[in-house]
Amino acid sequence: MSLLNTLQQSGFGLGSHRGASNVASTNLQNVNTPGYARQRADLEAVQGSPFRGVLIGGGVNLRSVQQLRDIFVERQLPEARSEHYIAQGRSDGLASLALQEPSSPESVAARITSFFGALRALSANPNDTSVRQAVLAESQRLSQSIRRDAQALNDAAVAIDTRITDELPRINQLSASVVRLNQAIREASVNGTPNELLDQRQRAVDELSELVGVIPLQNEAGDVTLSLPSGVSLVSAAGSASLSALPDPANNGRVSIVLRRSDGNGTVNLSANDIGGEIRGLVDARDVDIATAAAGLDTLAFEFANAVNAVHQVGFAPDGTTGRSLFVVNAAAPGSALAFALDPAVANNPAGLQAAAALDPATGRPAAGDGRNALALLDVERAALPGGATPVTASATLVSELGSAQQNAAGEAEATGLRLDRLNQLREETSGVSVDEEMVELMRSQRAFEAVSKVIKIADEMLGTLLNLK
Amino acid sequence: MRISERQIFDGANLRSQLARTRMDEATAVASSGLRINTAADDPAGAAFVTRAKADETRLQSTINTLRETVDMVQASDQALGDAGNALQSIYELSIQLGNDTVAGAERRTAVTQLDNMRSLLLENLNRQFNGRTLFAGTREDGPAFDQNSVPPGAYLGDTNLRSVETAPGVTQVVQQRVDLVVDDPTVTFDDPNNLTGTPPSPTTTQVSLFAAIENLRVALNSNDGPAIRALVAPLSGYIGKLADARAESGAQQIALEGAVEVSTVVRDSTRESRAEVEDADSIEAFSELQFSQRALEAALQASAKNFSISLLDVVR
Numbered sequence: 001m002s003l004l005n006t007l008q009q010s011g012f013g014l015g016s017h018r019g020a021s022n023v024a025s026t027n028l029q030n031v032n033t034p035g036y037a038r039q040r041a042d043l044e045a046v047q048g049s050p051f052r053g054v055l056i057g058g059g060v061n062l063r064s065v066q067q068l069r070d071i072f073v074e075r076q077l078p079e080a081r082s083e084h085y086i087a088q089g090r091s092d093g094l095a096s097l098a099l100q101e102p103s104s105p106e107s108v109a110a111r112i113t114s115f116f117g118a119l120r121a122l123s124a125n126p127n128d129t130s131v132r133q134a135v136l137a138e139s140q141r142l143s144q145s146i147r148r149d150a151q152a153l154n155d156a157a158v159a160i161d162t163r164i165t166d167e168l169p170r171i172n173q174l175s176a177s178v179v180r181l182n183q184a185i186r187e188a189s190v191n192g193t194p195n196e197l198l199d200q201r202q203r204a205v206d207e208l209s210e211l212v213g214v215i216p217l218q219n220e221a222g223d224v225t226l227s228l229p230s231g232v233s234l235v236s237a238a239g240s241a242s243l244s245a246l247p248d249p250a251n252n253g254r255v256s257i258v259l260r261r262s263d264g265n266g267t268v269n270l271s272a273n274d275i276g277g278e279i280r281g282l283v284d285a286r287d288v289d290i291a292t293a294a295a296g297l298d299t300l301a302f303e304f305a306n307a308v309n310a311v312h313q314v315g316f317a318p319d320g321t322t323g324r325s326l327f328v329v330n331a332a333a334p335g336s337a338l339a340f341a342l343d344p345a346v347a348n349n350p351a352g353l354q355a356a357a358a359l360d361p362a363t364g365r366p367a368a369g370d371g372r373n374a375l376a377l378l379d380v381e382r383a384a385l386p387g388g389a390t391p392v393t394a395s396a397t398l399v400s401e402l403g404s405a406q407q408n409a410a411g412e413a414e415a416t417g418l419r420l421d422r423l424n425q426l427r428e429e430t431s432g433v434s435v436d437e438e439m440v441e442l443m444r445s446q447r448a449f450e451a452v453s454k455v456i457k458i459a460d461e462m463l464g465t466l467l468n469l470k
Numbered sequence: 471m472r473i474s475e476r477q478i479f480d481g482a483n484l485r486s487q488l489a490r491t492r493m494d495e496a497t498a499v500a501s502s503g504l505r506i507n508t509a510a511d512d513p514a515g516a517a518f519v520t521r522a523k524a525d526e527t528r529l530q531s532t533i534n535t536l537r538e539t540v541d542m543v544q545a546s547d548q549a550l551g552d553a554g555n556a557l558q559s560i561y562e563l564s565i566q567l568g569n570d571t572v573a574g575a576e577r578r579t580a581v582t583q584l585d586n587m588r589s590l591l592l593e594n595l596n597r598q599f600n601g602r603t604l605f606a607g608t609r610e611d612g613p614a615f616d617q618n619s620v621p622p623g624a625y626l627g628d629t630n631l632r633s634v635e636t637a638p639g640v641t642q643v644v645q646q647r648v649d650l651v652v653d654d655p656t657v658t659f660d661d662p663n664n665l666t667g668t669p670p671s672p673t674t675t676q677v678s679l680f681a682a683i684e685n686l687r688v689a690l691n692s693n694d695g696p697a698i699r700a701l702v703a704p705l706s707g708y709i710g711k712l713a714d715a716r717a718e719s720g721a722q723q724i725a726l727e728g729a730v731e732v733s734t735v736v737r738d739s740t741r742e743s744r745a746e747v748e749d750a751d752s753i754e755a756f757s758e759l760q761f762s763q764r765a766l767e768a769a770l771q772a773s774a775k776n777f778s779i780s781l782l783d784v785v786r
Contacts, residue, residue: 031475031476032475032476038474101507101508101509101516103504103506103507103519103523103748107520109520109521109523109524110520110523110524110527112524113523113524113527113528113531114527114531116528116531117527117528117530117531117534118531120531120532120535120635121531121534121535121538123535123633123634123635124535124538124539124632124634125538125600125602127602127610127611128600356608358630360608360609360628362628366608367607367608367609367610367628367630368602368608368609368610368611369602369606369607369608369609369610369611369630369632370608370630371608371632372630372633375633375634375635375641378635379639381528381638382638382639392520392521392524393521395520396516396517396518396520396521396524397517399509399516399517399520400509400513400514400516400517400520401513402509403508403509403510403511403512403513403516404509404510404513404514406508406509406510407510407511407513410510421484425477428474428476428477428480429471429472429473429474429477430472431474432472432474432475432476432477433474433475433476434472434473434474434475435475435780435781435782436780436781437472439781439782440781
């Protein structure tokens with residue numbers, strides 16, 4: 001082995017250690033880059049060459065730069081991420097929902113009770129205009145309270161629709177980017193492992209897991225294909241499918257998600273069970289929790305109005321009028337909460353209240369002190385509606401069920417979040433960048449670089465000594 | 471275990487967020503004084519609170535209505551008492567003028583006095599409370615008895631009686647059928663001007679209060695001593711009937727006051743039960759607030775210390 005060989009090896013060595021220091025430097029620069037997996041310079045000793053019957057090492061070579069990823073953790077992450085974001089989506093969808101709280105005097109239950117309180121006063125003093133006015137005022141406040149809660153439920157559903165609609169272009173963009181990155185990675189792999197492209201693809205897959213719960217699968221060529229939880233393909237070798245939102249007449253015009261296949265071969269109407277991630281959670285919040293609460297409120301409004309009207313209609317107003325309803329709702333329960341209002345014939349007419357039970361034969365009008373129908377109306381307060389509960393209990397149950405759904409969703413989001421956090425921690429333990437560690441790597445490379453530089457200097461001096469021999 | 475830079479910062483974020491959330495929750499509880507601020511805090515508790523608040527409101531409205539009704543029944547009691555006093559005067563007048571020593575002129579002069587007493591009696595029986603006639607049944611917007619009928623005292627009310635709800639599903643009558651009180655089938659008199667049988671004897675006839683008074687007036691005008699004396703008994707009978715009505719009114723008042731008391735006790739008990747579920751223990755709430763504040767300070771300080779220990783600061 002010649003000194004010139006030593007100089008040449010040392011040159012390679014310097015390059016290898018500079019490469020290792022570059023890797024540490026890249027790691028440090030990407031310490032805050034989301035989705036970045038730390039890299040390691042893979043140094044190897046170069047096969048030696050024979051020198052006077054013995055093999056002497058050939059120095060060091062930078063064989064490759066590897067990403068550090070824990071495959072076991074990576075395989076668990078998509079499912080855990082989808083599971084967490086289903087719960088988080090549901091929790092988010094419900095968090096914005098603000099019905100009147102139980103302690104609020106404007107809650108439906110409180111307003112129902114105040115309405116009957118005013119009727120109680122009317123039953124004892126039916127000829128007092130101010131008492132009649134108070135009944136109308138309480139009826140208005142009850143109507144407003146029911147409509148306000150119905151509007152809040154509707155607004156929450158509309159907000160979810162908007163959010164779903166806003167998320168779909170992002171999903172389509174990410175799906176298309178996975179297709180592009182598959183191709184870019186395939187092409188770049190000829191020259192080594194394209195770690196940065198792999199990071200970008202992984203990041204896109206992670207985000208798609210969060211949004212729609214995709215399940216990734218890597219084929220032999222290194223391409224990643226993505227399918228939805230039900231098996232419907234989102235990204236395949238043929239390309240990416242696209243998602244769009246369309247109003248669904250069968251679901252009160254709420255948006256449904258339609259997938260157009262990547263091969264252009266038709267569309268698929270996706271149900272909640274087809275998808276995962278945040279979108280699934282939002283759909284569940286909208287179509288299960290909010291829809292149940294809205295249906296419950298509609299039923300309460302419908303049954304309550306009809307129960308009150310049935311009694312009110314048989315009573316008599318001071319002028320002898322009978323047969324009028326007190327409240328107006330739809331012909332069937334759906335939409336009744338939003339339509340709940342005072343009958344226009346009564347709304348601004350205290351004398352329209354039919355508080356009397358009978359006409360006075362002497363006058364053809366009810367007696368001024370006849371409040372017996374108002375007294376009969378009080379029975380509605382404690383009688384079970386067709387749904388099986390009294391109005392106040394039905395209202396309290398609604399609030400409680402929705403609160404329970406919010407609590408469950410938040411609890412589920414927290415529990416699944418803990419699992420996801422744990423897996424993310426494990427991913428970070430393997431793939432995260434540690435400044436301390438990279439500083440040590442940098443110093444180690446620097447020291448090696450200095451040592452090899454010394455070797456070059458010494459080899460150079462030895463060559464100089466030889467060349468100066470006279 | 472390997473710790474990456476992201477873990478250090480994310481961990482610090484997470485810990486301070488948790489501490490801040492806890493402090494925020496503690497602040498909400500301490501500032502509102504409520505353990506349940508939203509239904510999601512305790513769904514079952516929220517349902518209980520909703521029902522309990524509804525019960526409290528219902529009981530309060532029942533109490534308010536009953537209190538007003540008690541006032542009305544008290545006014546009825548007063549009116550019946552005053553009517554009894556007026557009738558007592560008429561009764562005393564009939565005794566005084568039934569005596570045969572009283573001259574006819576004196577009896578005729580007393581008719582005016584009797585008319586005034588009858589007017590006073592009618593005024594008392596037509597008395598109103600807050601603009602509502604007390605004894606006209608549900609025809610409360612007009613007088614119960616006609617001052618101008620012939621004879622005066624024709625009943626103008628109806629046969630309905632006011633009721634109020636004293637408890638869920640329980641109602642109580644809070645009025646008197648004064649038309650029946652002043653026309654009682656058991657009150658009779660022996661009419662000396664209507665003799666039947668052998669030997670002839672006065673016919674026992676049912677007489678209403680106002681018919682008795684009118685008969686008294688006629689007897690005074692006609693200086694008919696026996697007829698005057700015959701009317702003493704029915705007048706006395708109606709004094710008793712008015713006293714009975716007053717006693718009935720008192721019983722109604724007692725029942726209503728009892729209902730108010732029961733409703734008040736139930737309301738307070740409901741309020742107490744609700745408070746146990748809904749209200750926060752103030753000492754516990756402020757302890758938690760203090761503790762969560764300390765926990766947040768500790769989390770921030772620990773994170774700050776963790777950030778400051780790095781090779782970057784050591785290697786220069």
